[in-house]
Amino acid sequence: MTEAELVATALAAGAAAGLTGTAHGTVHDVYIGLKEAVHRRLRGGGARSGDGGSGVCGGYGIRVLDAYETDPDVWRTRLVQALTGSEVERDEEILAAARAVLRAERRPSHLTVGARKSRTDLGGTPVMALVDKPEDFDMASAAEAERVLGAPVRETVRLGHGRMTGVTEGVWRVTAANGRRAVLKLLRPGHDTGAGWWREPEIYTAGLPAPYANAGIRLPQLLARVDRNERSVALWLEDVAGTLARRWTPAQYWAAARRFGLAQGGLGVGHRHGPWGTGSLRAYLDGWAGRVDWALLEDDHAWQHPLVAEHLDATIRDYARRAHGQREEFVGCWEALPHTVCHNDAWSNNLFGVPENPGTSVPVTAIDWSMAGYAPFGSDMGNLALDLLRPAADFAGLDAAVFKGYVTGLHESGSRIEPRLVRLGMVMTAVKWAWLVPDMVARAAGTLGTTAIHGNPPADTHRFFAERAAVLRRLAAWADEARALADACLQGM
DSSP states (O other): OOHHHHHHHHHHHHHHHHHHOOOOOHHHHHHHHHHHHHHHHHHTOOOTTTTOOOSSHHHHHHHHHHHHHHHHHHHHHHHHHHHHHHTTTGGGEEEEEEHHHHHHTTSSOOOEEESSSSEETTTTTTTGGGGGGGGTTHHHHHHHHHHHHHHHHHEEEEEOOOSSSSSSSEEEEEEESOOOEEEEEEOOOSSSSSSSSTTHHHHHHHHOOHHHHHHHEEEEOEEEEEEEETTEEEEEOOOOOBBBBGGGGGHHHHHHHHHHHHHHHHOOOOOSSOOOOOHHHHHHHHHTTSOOGGGGOOOTTOOOOOOHHHHHOHHHHHHHHHHHHHHHHHHHHHHHOOOOEOSSOOOGGGSSSOOSTSSOOOOOOOOOOOOOOEEEHHHHHHHHOTTTSOOOGHHHHHHHHHHHHHHHHHHHHHHHHHHHHHHHHHGGGGGGGGGHHHHOOOOOOOOOOOOOBBBOOSSOHHHHHHHHHHHHHHHHHHHHHHHHHHHHHOOOO
């Protein structure tokens, strides 16, 4: 581990301890001192020759540091680069503070479990020795697991999850000594407005509206809900088995989309009750407003980078410029469309099952309802058709299959919504993904590493850029289609 990686790890550990409420005074004080020292380093001093206090240092470095506190997985590579550029390895004050944070964060603390008035002392319980990462999966969680699963914990695996809203503190697959398994999802107040942190617990407690169940779309079974305090809820859920949507055929996508059409067709205008959120597009765009460097869209020098020049053409650049510049018009059009109860994150990693057999006993199971709420008909299908884990060549076929399946389901539900309005709700989701363009430019400049293609490490950087560019050109076409449909259906944007 380099010195820059050491500092980044300590910053993440200190921030996580503060957010979860488990930080005692020593951790908090040392972490604050570390963060302030890093802030000073990035703001003014220590830049390598040629940086001059800008680039990875200066204002950019400060923005990365602030963003890293709320989403370390996304921003770690950029922060490590900024720290390296500031020559943090020469700053003994920062290195000593980083080591102190990690030492303090690893000390055992006196933990309790229980909701509100009922609190049970678990100090010294041997169950801690059975957990693979006690700093992540604490004794409170281990005690809950034993009550839910009927035996001590044998193994835990921390699962990946979205971090944009800050609502999900962690997700673990937990296996007990008796072989029973469950998924723990720990929720807390987030830092964005799009996902009320209480929404998902209430959805699991109340259940989905009847049209979803009738269409063969279900939640994972809620095994237990533990309100640990007023700012933390633990959901113990069924560990869902079945075929992940990223492995579906186009016919299976059609069948799943049909089910969503059947469900959402019965939940149109007039259904305004339950824990469902509103304003999903505005919340999403606001959430990404400061998470990418939109100024890169106007940086001609950045667009001369060989990777960018070869793969990201003028069509892609214009798409991102217009989508970002016209976001208020997109939001206004979005809000003017007929709405229904949507998942709002119905992409391939959140859907399981075998949907080609509608009407059978095998449902589609949808996980992660933290963003669920009212949104335009068709908008869930925009998320479903755009699958960055599949080859870009699949996009056109999935687009057609998903749209046709959804419209079929709407018709069967008795809904009379115009297909043109459904299509507009679907293709308007293109504005959500405009952030991918400055993200790719930043990757080319080396401020981000390349990520997985089709769920596996990329074979090479050029392939990664070629695949992503093909998807971005499809999204540009969607954005143009959205403007044309808005002109025809809603008197323009």
